[in-house]
Amino acid sequence: MESRHLRYALALAEHQHFGRAAASLGIAQPPLSTQIAAVEREVGERLFDRTPRGVFPTAAGTAFLARARRALGEMTAAAVEAGRAARGETGQLRMGFIGSALLDPLPGVLGRFRRARPDVRLDLREVNSPDGTAALVAGELDVAVGRGTPRGARVDGLVTVPIGADHLVAVVGTAHPFAGRAEIRLEQLAAERLIMSAPTQEPAVAARLHDLFGAGAAALDAATVSRDIHTIIGLAACDVGVGLGPARMRLVTRKDVWFCDIAPRVRLPDLQLSFRAADDSPVLAAFLDIVRANCAEVGSRLDDVLARREARSVKP
The missing domain is CATH 3.40.190.10 (Periplasmic binding protein-like II)
Incomplete structure (x- = not known):
């Protein structure tokens, strides 16, 4: 049984006349009569009563038509959903x-x-x-x-x-001597208590810092490590030390910290x-x-x- 057979049955139930139903479907009346009869044979029940007053669904036909209407609705919805999925909308x-x-x-x-x-x-x-x-x-x-x-x-x-490109910046609390400066020198950081991302969280940044300071630099060995940049900024606000991180940290708006550029500029991995x-x-x-x-x-x-x-x- 094909979807067209369901449409034929629904059209016949709507128009209650083979001629009018065939016209609405754009086909001749004899093929419609033949197809409806074929559907009834496949279902095994008489779906329509043919009377002088018109063609009307039987009890079996009413049940069949309810399912047919839902089936066609699902087929239409399936086609719509397939199209949406193909366009990346779902x-x-x-x-x-x-x-x-x-x-x-x-x-x-x-x-x-x-x-x-x-x-x-x-x-x-x-x-x-x-x-x-x-x-x-x-x-x-x-x-x-x-x-x-x-x-x-x-x-x-x-x-x-x-x-996104990025470079290294420093963040300090407003009471820190670096607060108010536009930039600080890289060598000045070696004498500071540093706050940095844990190597497991930002391995590319950690590797860059070790390149700058040297793997055995005391400043890095004694650094406070944090899970994310918000913790770096928060610890700097608590005057724990000088936080180091990507320049996009500046997008975090807080009144109790100050951001400084580092000279010379240290490019971070993109x-x-x-x-x-x-x-x-x-x-x-x-x-x-x-x-x-x-x-x-x-x-x-x-x-x-x-x-x-x-x-x-x-x-x-």
């Missing part, structure tokens, strides 16, 4: 990110994506960069935002684009967005479109990737 996006990305650029990206795709479920997890890469490679995430180039097994199957090259999910494609519109740093590389993905999706 589904799920699993993203891992480091905490500092929540200052910039993720608020703009996620906010715009949520408004554009309200029916896509976002599964968001804060993870450090190595764990995010590992989960992405394992298929547990669709997108990972971390600092620096992904490393580890099977990363050659990932596409990685920069979404924030990077990664996804699996073989992932052709429409939801991911929609998300990457938002990233491209919000993050100037992605450059032509993401444009090239999106163009290739679009070309693969076009059917002959």
